[in-house]
Amino acid sequence: MTTILSCQAIEKLLQLYLDGELSPAERTVVEHHVAGCPACRHAFVGLERTALAIESLPRLAAPASLLANTMAAVRSAEVAQAGPSRWQAVSNLAIMFFTLAGVAAAFVSGGEPLIETLGAALDDPASLLENLLALSTGAGLPMVLGSSALLAAGTVAFAQLLRGEFATRTVS
Amino acid sequence: MQQLEAALIEAARSDAQAFTELVIRYQDRLYNYLYRMTGSREDAQDLAQETFVRAYRSLPRFNLEAPFRPWLYKIATNLAINYVKGKKPVLVLEEYVPSRSLLDSPEDQVEAAEVQTIVAAAIAALPDTYRPIVLMRHIEELSYDEIGRALDLPIGTVKVRLHRARAALQAKLSAVGLHRAAEALGEAAETRVTP
Numbered sequence: 378m379t380t381i382l383s384c385q386a387i388e389k390l391l392q393l394y395l396d397g398e399l400s401p402a403e404r405t406v407v408e409h410h411v412a413g414c415p416a417c418r419h420a421f422v423g424l425e426r427t428a429l430a431i432e433s434l435p436r437l438a439a440p441a442s443l444l445a446n447t448m449a450a451v452r453s454a455e456v457a458q459a460g461p462s463r464w465q466a467v468s469n470l471a472i473m474f475f476t477l478a479g480v481a482a483a484f485v486s487g488g489e490p491l492i493e494t495l496g497a498a499l500d501d502p503a504s505l506l507e508n509l510l511a512l513s514t515g516a517g518l519p520m521v522l523g524s525s526a527l528l529a530a531g532t533v534a535f536a537q538l539l540r541g542e543f544a545t546r547t548v549s
Numbered sequence: 550m551q552q553l554e555a556a557l558i559e560a561a562r563s564d565a566q567a568f569t570e571l572v573i574r575y576q577d578r579l580y581n582y583l584y585r586m587t588g589s590r591e592d593a594q595d596l597a598q599e600t601f602v603r604a605y606r607s608l609p610r611f612n613l614e615a616p617f618r619p620w621l622y623k624i625a626t627n628l629a630i631n632y633v634k635g636k637k638p639v640l641v642l643e644e645y646v647p648s649r650s651l652l653d654s655p656e657d658q659v660e661a662a663e664v665q666t667i668v669a670a671a672i673a674a675l676p677d678t679y680r681p682i683v684l685m686r687h688i689e690e691l692s693y694d695e696i697g698r699a700l701d702l703p704i705g706t707v708k709v710r711l712h713r714a715r716a717a718l719q720a721k722l723s724a725v726g727l728h729r730a731a732e733a734l735g736e737a738a739e740t741r742v743t744p
Contacts (some may be wrong), residue, residue: 392712396686398693427719430668431687433661439580443594447572447601451565454602 382410384417391421395428555613562608572601575618578689579625585684586629588673596632600625618691619698626681626699633677671721679714686711 382390387410393399394407411418560567579600584593603624611620672683681700685691693704693711700707 392708392715396693396711423719423723424715427715427722428687430664430722431672431683431718434585434665434668434672434688436577436688437581437584437590437593439576439597440590440594443576443580443597444569444572446594447576447598448565448569450598450602451568451605454606455565 387417391424395424554617568605582684582689583629587633596628599628619695622699630677667725671718675714679710682710683714
């Protein structure tokens with residue numbers, strides 16, 4: 378049995394016919410209608426000519442450099458994503474923080490003795506380590522430890538922030 | 550095909566060599582699409598490269614059960630539309646490349662070159678909401694479903710926009726008498742649809 382559809386209904390189906398989006402049964406209905414209807418036939422030919430005009434445009438092949446450049450960019454993105462330099466930077470920052478922490482805490486806990494110790498070291502470098510040890514076992518030790526812990530926590534938080542930032546950038 | 554591709558994509562997530570295979574597989578089509586989107590070979594190359602780099606970075610988040618091409622074209626289309634925005638429209642000067650033209654004589658070849666120039670310019674003049682759909686359908690041969698995925702549009706909207714875009718192109722091409730040149734092709738089409 379062949380379904381009879383109006384020209385208006387067929388016109389809507391012509392585009393789907395052209396695009397291969399109809400079932401075989403629907404295609405048959407359209408074909409039967411178009412074969413016997415000059416108006417719909419004319420509409421379809423116009424549609425088909427437009428499609429053919431678009432499809433007749435030449436297809437350009439990618440230049441040879443595209444593959445090489447793309448893979449170079451992909452590999453450099455890979456290095457940036459997993460490279461050690463980022464973590465090297467973070468650990469350098471951590472070392473810097475700890476050094477500053479030690480110095481700052483030493484000043485807070487006993488700035489004057491430390492300056493004296495450093496001054497003495499100019500005359501007698503061998504005495505530096507001995508005097509610093511003596512200082513650190515004095516009353517300032519709890520302060521040095523407390524300040525270092527706080528700064529260590531800050532460094533970890535900063536490192537996590539950096540990590541998040543890098544992760545966001547690499548997947549965006 | 551779908552399974553083979555999924556395996557390749559999965560491998561490409563952690564292996565640049567496997568990703569090379571994907572690039573080889575899609576570079577021509579993607580480049581051609583971006584050329585039609587931008588009207589410039591240089592821009593097409595830059596954008597194709599950027600599309601692949603972004604795809605590589607986002608590959609771990611790609612759903613292996615979804616079709617790959619719409620996902621790739623989504624990245625490319627967004628890049629192209631953002632890139633073309635704010636740039637002066639590029640005048641497409643078509644270089645005639647003998648393709649599957651049915652026309653043979655020198656006069657006809659000149660006409661075919663003119664036809665290509667006019668068609669390319671008409672496509673380039675379409676708004677950003679229509680141009681990708683026309684290209685994806687007619688040049689890339691994506692289905693409505695795939696176009697919908699690439700552009701985040703319901704299939705109904707794809708149909709409507711495609712219909713309007715083709716009507717606009719048809720009107721423009723008829724106005725310059727292009728349908729006369731395409732008659733030979735049209736007759737072939739007419740033969741195809743006749744039961």
